[in-house]
Amino acid sequence: MAFTASPTSLRLPLYGSRIAAGFPSPADDDIEATIDLNEQLVHHPAATFFVRVQGDSMIGAGIHNGDLLVVDRALEPRSGSIVVAVVDGELTVKRLKTEGEQVWLMPENPDYPPLEIRDEMALHIWGVVAHAVRSF
Known part of the structure; x- marks a missing residue:
């Protein structure tokens, strides 16, 4: 739709x-x-969507439970970008890390382990997080 x-x-x-x-x-x-x-x-209206955060794996990046993310699909995901991704059907927000052909999704909370993307895993980057909006 x-x-x-x-x-x-x-x-x-x-x-x-x-x-x-x-x-x-x-x-x-x-x-x-x-x-x-x-x-x-919103710099690319046709390529922008909003999503609400659930969880605390990105608190070190200033993204907290309940925040509203502005996600821009027109931005090129690069190593170091915070991205909204689907991994094996599960939606997540993490920092993208690449070294050669190897890819990780990195949390910004020491309580969570990095997610190494292996050959048998399906990864789709939905977009790059451009902004986080917090309500108090």
Whole structure:
């Protein structure tokens, strides 16, 4: 089933001042511009999809349980990319590691072992993770 979406624009205010993560600073009331999250997060609309994370194998990469991933199929998966992959029918998000012909899917949590892709395993890369969106 193909999903066709009509592009929408939702422009929200972007304030010119940065937010202090240390000591508080006076806030500016000046709006610098507006920002459209579609423009910021989705660079290839026809090749982009969203998926919600379940589990904690990628916490070292800043990807947590419940995060929403923006996955871009137009990006070329390279060694070091975080990818959404299907391994023997199981969907996973891991860091891709390649050395010559050898391929691994690497977790970013020491509690999980690397997954070496062997000849008898079916691997399909669905796309490269472009962004992770977290709700608190």
